[in-house]
Each structure stands twice: as C-alpha cells, then as structure tokens.
Amino acid sequence: MTHSAPMEPRGTLNERRWGEVLQIASEVFGERGYPAASLQEIAERLGITKGSLYYYARTKEDLLFEILKRAHDYALTLIREDPLTQRMSPRQRLERFIRRWMDGLQRQQYTALSGGPGGSRDSWTDFLSDDRRSRIIGKRHELNRYLLDLIRNGMAQGEFNPQLDAQHVASWIFILMNDTRLWFRAKSMSWDYITNWYVTLVSRGLAPGSLDRESSLDPSS
Amino acid sequence: MTHSAPMEPRGTLNERRWGEVLQIASEVFGERGYPAASLQEIAERLGITKGSLYYYARTKEDLLFEILKRAHDYALTLIREDPLTQRMSPRQRLERFIRRWMDGLQRQQYTALSGGPGGSRDSWTDFLSDDRRSRIIGKRHELNRYLLDLIRNGMAQGEFNPQLDAQHVASWIFILMNDTRLWFRAKSMSWDYITNWYVTLVSRGLAPGSLDRESSLDPSS
Amino acid sequence: MTHSAPMEPRGTLNERRWGEVLQIASEVFGERGYPAASLQEIAERLGITKGSLYYYARTKEDLLFEILKRAHDYALTLIREDPLTQRMSPRQRLERFIRRWMDGLQRQQYTALSGGPGGSRDSWTDFLSDDRRSRIIGKRHELNRYLLDLIRNGMAQGEFNPQLDAQHVASWIFILMNDTRLWFRAKSMSWDYITNWYVTLVSRGLAPGSLDRESSLDPSS
Amino acid sequence: MTHSAPMEPRGTLNERRWGEVLQIASEVFGERGYPAASLQEIAERLGITKGSLYYYARTKEDLLFEILKRAHDYALTLIREDPLTQRMSPRQRLERFIRRWMDGLQRQQYTALSGGPGGSRDSWTDFLSDDRRSRIIGKRHELNRYLLDLIRNGMAQGEFNPQLDAQHVASWIFILMNDTRLWFRAKSMSWDYITNWYVTLVSRGLAPGSLDRESSLDPSS
DNA sequence: TATGAATGAGATTTCATTCAT
DNA sequence: TATGAATGAAATCTCATTCAT
Numbered sequence A, B, C, D: 001m002t003h004s005a006p007m008e009p010r011g012t013l014n015e016r017r018w019g020e021v022l023q024i025a026s027e028v029f030g031e032r033g034y035p036a037a038s039l040q041e042i043a044e045r046l047g048i049t050k051g052s053l054y055y056y057a058r059t060k061e062d063l064l065f066e067i068l069k070r071a072h073d074y075a076l077t078l079i080r081e082d083p084l085t086q087r088m089s090p091r092q093r094l095e096r097f098i099r100r101w102m103d104g105l106q107r108q109q110y111t112a113l114s115g116g117p118g119g120s121r122d123s124w125t126d127f128l129s130d131d132r133r134s135r136i137i138g139k140r141h142e143l144n145r146y147l148l149d150l151i152r153n154g155m156a157q158g159e160f161n162p163q164l165d166a167q168h169v170a171s172w173i174f175i176l177m178n179d180t181r182l183w184f185r186a187k188s189m190s191w192d193y194i195t196n197w198y199v200t201l202v203s204r205g206l207a208p209g210s211l212d213r214e215s216s217l218d219p220s221s
Numbered sequence E: 001t002a003t004g005a006a007t008g009a010g011a012t013t014t015c016a017t018t019c020a021t
Numbered sequence F: 001t002a003t004g005a006a007t008g009a010a011a012t013c014t015c016a017t018t019c020a021t
Helices: A015-032 A039-046 A050-055 A060-077 A090-107 A130-156 A166-178 A191-206 B015-032 B039-046 B050-056 B060-077 B090-107 B130-156 B166-178 B191-206 C015-032 C039-046 C050-055 C060-077 C090-107 C130-156 C166-178 C191-206 D015-032 D039-046 D050-056 D060-077 D090-107 D130-156 D166-178 D191-206
Strands: none
Touching: A015 A039, A015 A060, A039 A050, A060 A090, A060 A130, A090 A130, A090 A166, A090 A191, A130 A166, A166 A191, A166 B166, A191 B191, B015 B039, B015 B050, B015 B060, B039 B050, B060 B090, B060 B130, B090 B130, B090 B166, B090 B191, B130 B166, B166 B191, C015 C039, C015 C060, C039 C050, C060 C090, C060 C130, C090 C130, C090 C166, C090 C191, C130 C166, C166 C191, C166 D166, C191 D191, D015 D039, D015 D050, D015 D060, D039 D050, D060 D090, D060 D130, D090 D130, D090 D166, D090 D191, D130 D166, D166 D191
16 A cells, blocks of 8 residues: 555553553563464453554554563663763673663563563564664664673773683673573572672683683593 | 374384474474464475475474474483593583583584573473473473582582572573574684683682672772 | 565466456455455355465455456557558557457456556555555556557647647546446447447547637637 | 434534535545545544544444535536526537536535546445435436436437437546546646547537448458 | 365454543 | 543454365
C-alpha cells in the first residue's frame, strides 16, 4: 500500500499504563524468549484481551523495540562517571564501573532483557527490523566503546596485561555481568557477594603477567 | 499385534543420513532458537521437502532431544580422566579439564547447542517433554558433579580460595567456556589463545586470597 | 528479522492447479474488490481450507501480483502488430487495435481485473508493495506508449484532430474498452456489436474538425 | 417508552460539523475504497478520536449512506430543465445536460463518490443494507430515466442514430462523465476543455449513420 | 525414501463498535 | 461534545503434522 504514516497508538500517551504493559511484556519475553512469547499471554497477565493490546502497541515488535530502547538508554546512564571517578586510575574506574553496572542490573525494570553488548544467545535484536536493529546496535557500540577505552587506557598505563585482546576482554566482562540474572537466586548468596567476586575476578584476570601456556601441562615441567 | 506402538524414527536405520539431518537441525536451532526454527528451513537446507523430514523424525522435538542426547553423551566422555591425570593435584586436573572441554567444544558436531550445564538463556531443555527433559538434566548433573567435586577437593587441599561458593564457581566456568561460541570469530584470535586465557583466568580467580570489598573503593584507602 | 530469503511455495510448480487458484482468486477479487475479498472465500471456492492456500501463495498480495502480472503480460501481446497492419495508416491501425484489444478482453482469463492503463477506481496496483507496483506500472507505460504513439502519428498525418490532447484520448480509449466488462451482459447485445460501436465512436471522435464550444448553445447562433 | 428505537445520529443537530464529517469521510472513502477506509483515519483527519466519531454516526455504513444520499439528491437537481431548455430539441437538451452535469461534478462536495448511475466498479451501493441500497438505486433509476428518455426522443425524431441501444448509450455517457475525476489533473487541460470534448464526442457518436463493421478491415475494400 | 497436497490449531493483526466519564 | 480504554469478531499468516502415493 502506498498510503500515509499511521501514528503511535494512543495508549502510549498514558505513561504509567504504558510502562506496565512494557514491564509485563518484558517478563514474558524473558521467560519464553521472543518467538515463543504470545500476545495472548501478555494480554492475560495485564487483564485485558488480545485485541486491546493494539491500543498500546501496533505490533509485537513494537513492544520489543520499546523495551530494548529503554533498557539501553538506562544502560547508557551507567557509563557516565562523576568528576571524582574521572580522575582515578583505569583500574579503579573499571572497578567502579563493575559496581555501577551490577547495581544498575539489579535496579532496572526490564531486567529480563540484557541491556548491554555481548548478548548471550537469542540476541533480542535479531527480531527487529533492520532500521530498528541498527538504532539499538548504535547504543551498544557506545556502551562497548566506553569499556574498551577504559581497558586500553589501563594497558597503556601498565595496569592491565597488554598481552590480552582488549575487545575480547570487554565482551567477556559484559557477558560475565549480564549473565548473572540467568542463574542468580537470592537464597544461596547475595548480589553484593557476586559483585565482589566479579571485581576480584576481573582485577586478577587483567593483572599483568604472562598467560598460562599449554607447556605448563607438560609433565616434564 | 496390529496396533502400532510409538517407534523410533525409521531414519535411524541409515546412520549416516540421520547424522546429517541432526547436524543441519542443530545449525538451524542454533541460529534461530528452537521456537523460531522451522522444519521448512531444515528441510530446505537438507535438500528435501518438509514431508520427507518425517521419515527421519516424527516430531520437531525428536530432533532436539536426539541432538541434546548426543551432545551430552559426548560431553560425558570429556570428564573421564586418564590414569596420569587422576593422580594430579586438583589445580592441575582443573586446568586439564578446561583444555579437554575447550578442545571438545571445538570438535563436537552439534556445536550450536550447549552441551553442558550452566545453560545461558533459551535453555534448550525447556522445550522437551518432562520425561525427556529429566533424562538430559540427569546427564547435566553428572557433568556438574565432576567439576563441583574437583573444586571442593581443591578447596579442601588449600589450592583454591575456600571463601568462594563452589557451585557458583562451577557454573561460572561452564558458562565461560560454553558461551565462547557465541562471540568467537577465528579472525582476531585463535581457539588456543582463548583456551590459555581461560586457564589463566580460572587459575587466578580461584587462587586463595580475600575478595575485593566495597571498602576498596573508599577514597580514604 | 535478518534472516534468509524463503522460496516460492511449492504449489506454484504445478502449473495447472496454480492457474486454477489464480483464476478463482481473480474472480473473488473482481466481485468483492481486493480489501473485501477474503482468503476464506477463495479457499472455499477451491474446495480447500484457508491454511492450504499457503501451499500456493504466501500472502494475499502474492495472489494479486501474480494475477496482475499475467493479465498485463497478456495485454502486452495485444499491442504487437502483424506485418500487414504495420503498413496501414494510423486510422486503420487504431481500428485494428481496438478490435484486437476487445477480442483479448473477451478471451483473457483474469477477466475481472483490468489489464491496461487508465484504471477505473480501486486501482489494483494500490495494494501492491512499492517494488511490485512499479513492475506492473512499467508494463502499463508500455501499453500506453503504443496507443499514444499511434494517436500522435495519426495527428501528424492529418487523420486525427490535432486539437485533441493525445494522452487524454489514449486514456479515454483504454477506459472505454476496459470498463465494458463492468456492465456488459450478453443478453441485450453482442460483444461484436459493442466492438463496432467503439470503433465508430473512436473514429468519429478523433476525426478532424473543431470541438463544439459553449457558444454553440447560444440561442443566437 | 424506555426501549430506544434506532435514532438519527445526534451529530446531525450541528449541520455544519456534520457536513465536515461527511466531507472528510467521502474523501477517505474515495481514496481507499469503502472496505479499506478506516474510521481511525477519518477521525484523524477530522482531528478527533475514533470514539468521538460515534457522536456523529452510529455506524460506518451511516456515513456512506448519508454521503450517497446527498450526492444523489444533488444529482437529481441537475436533471431539472429550465423552461427555455424544455422547448429545445433533444440534441440541444442533451448538450445542455452534459454541461450541467459536468458543472455539477465540479461543484459537488462529495466529489469522490460517483453520484450517478453507470457505476464504475466498487459500486458503492454494494456496501449498504438492502433497504438503504434500494433507496439509492431508486434515485439512480430516476437519473437514468431522464437521460434514457432524452435519447429515445432524439432517436424518434431522427436526430440520433436509431441503430444504437439507448440504454447502453445512456450508461456510457454517465460513465464517461463520472470517470473524469479518476484521471483529471488540472495541469494539462481545463475542465471546460474536457466538457467541450465530451459534447463533441457524444454529438458525433450519436449522429445518424451506420456503424463501422468488421468488413471495413477487409483489405479488398 | 521421498513427495505433493492438504489440514487445523494457534498466532498476530485489524478494526468497527461500545460505554463510562 | 468528546475521549480513553477497552472488546470481540474476523482476517491474515504460520507451521508442525498427516497421509496417500
């Protein structure tokens, strides 16, 4: 059809209800994965009918996009450093970033969907249109850039092991943190404990010193 | 008897072709996720029609189950230690396990589906019937048990930091390794390099010594 | 979604059945108009279920496009002149064209949908995607071009009234002929009779001589 | 009585606003066709919400019916002849009718919907209830009757070719005129020019004299 | 072994319509 | 007069599955 551009559904004007819709949708997406999540189930949990969802979002993809947009915009607020932090060493800034990110993960609303780069399987952006996907990917690049620069700085200043591949390390750190929600259950240990463990792990993992080599397994050694 | 009990897919008679089918299916499952993977696409890649696929597998779930079974059975071969290794210290056995597992990951056929516990999201077993799921989960427990025991031994013997939660560490190590396929591209670095980096990371991460605490951020320190 | 291009449904390989499907679809489109035509009704008339239509065409638009493509390709065969006709005067060629086109209209399969330019309301191409629409419009331009050139030639050679707007006349002639199917019922008069009447009408309408002017109504004249 | 009989839309109380609503509705119907026209779009163009539209019209069909009624009532004013015209010959009365109708077409408000018989496809009355449809069809018959009588008179008096089918000619003349809006663009030619061309065309087309026959194509002639 | 032709259940979309406020 | 929030029916689309050949 040649015809004119339709506007946003009116439901998005009521910010509170719109937020509830996105909240529920993100939960269902998180539990079932995007393709297996049904609008039927989202509608049921909201206490409305399938057709009524149309008042809020024209398509299933609209829901996903809006959730991802919000999650990423929120994530972008986590890479901003206060003036004090800006003056610290890369090692300290990295530690602070890990703590900010973990704290953000815990607080954020659309907690079910990963808000950062690295994306464990079922990478949500696969289900967006080209246009929308690149808008989200753009935000991811920005997040990645922050961590990448931090690590490179640390290497240049001798705080981090320069033998490592900076991009690889950055991806690993994001995955390490974001995957937490996939297995974390508050019973056996606290979020703070995990955060401390990550800080230690990253700190030790990036410390200068040569990598273990295959030869270390050599019985002759 | 004339009434037909559910029988094995007939395709299993031709082991070679059956293997090809599972290979292709695992690729499509890996690329799209289980719900979004269509039998149409699997058939197309095999060069046959949708209907023909039913000669090999009676349901879509059959394909998934068979792939998971094979992947886990293969994984179980990776936790067997040769006599030499059995006599080594936990630290050395852990290093050897990481190398065996990473080597296995690279070699295994159904490379797209995680063959171990830890299950980053889209946990494949979600899509199996209860019966089949518990058969796979059983194998997972066995894999997990191996690593868990190894880590506990190391802690008891003072090689690993006893402050850590052994189960958590075990899960983390599996996730660390299995997620590799999600981002690994052979261009920028070799599989061996990654393996060495994991060995180092795990080795340093588990080494005795207290965790970094929030107070380390205290500017007064 | 990023994913791969799906192929044509298999049903299109059976040319005979595929033709029947298009035939029925064109009838329903013709009777109801495109938006009001339901796949349900098309399927019913074919004696299959709604879902089965997918075996032949992936979308409703696919049906429309294929029908329009065929109707236009057929129409393009009608503007080809045999060697004898090519040597005739524009006036004679125009008469022959009208007879060929009217004959074609009567014979063509997807008779319900206009196969030429001019398009009375509910212009079918409105319902196609941009890409497909321009492919059909391209064929329309070719048809239009033929008649336009014919008329201009006739004007240049003094056979037709040069005061007329050639494009307007061409559109009018196409509409005149294509609209026939909208009201023609074989009872009261024959297709041949209509054809003769059109030939006469066009012939007299294009003949040189000044147009009637408002002043002709002036009682003083 | 407490049970509510179907009543006129309340909006009819404010005649001005009601007219605007019908105006916009007729535009949207004209652009999209009745089934594809959405109340959403009509409401948007009116600057109100979908729900508000129901203050004016209780159903979508109400809008269509009211528009058709007005368009036909207006058309009926165009077949009234002033005393001077009544005394003219059929040929002159026909010319005057064409000029009145074309003038009316240009002036009328609900310009998008054909206000006369002959109905090029997507015949609007198809979408009305039986009752309403016959009310509109009644008006159409009256319009048709006027032109039919005029033509028959002319034939009886030897001004028009008696070989022609009067009803067919009447339909053709209505279609000729009403279709104008489907392709008319003010750029390349004026409405007056078109009108003159129609007068000429009809005048020549109806003039006595035998129709062209197939034999005229005979090369031997 | 394989295919062609179909089914039917469920998913997403669309939209005229309702109604309390 | 108008709106916001819904509904429900019907339409399109998707796809695992069946089965005669």
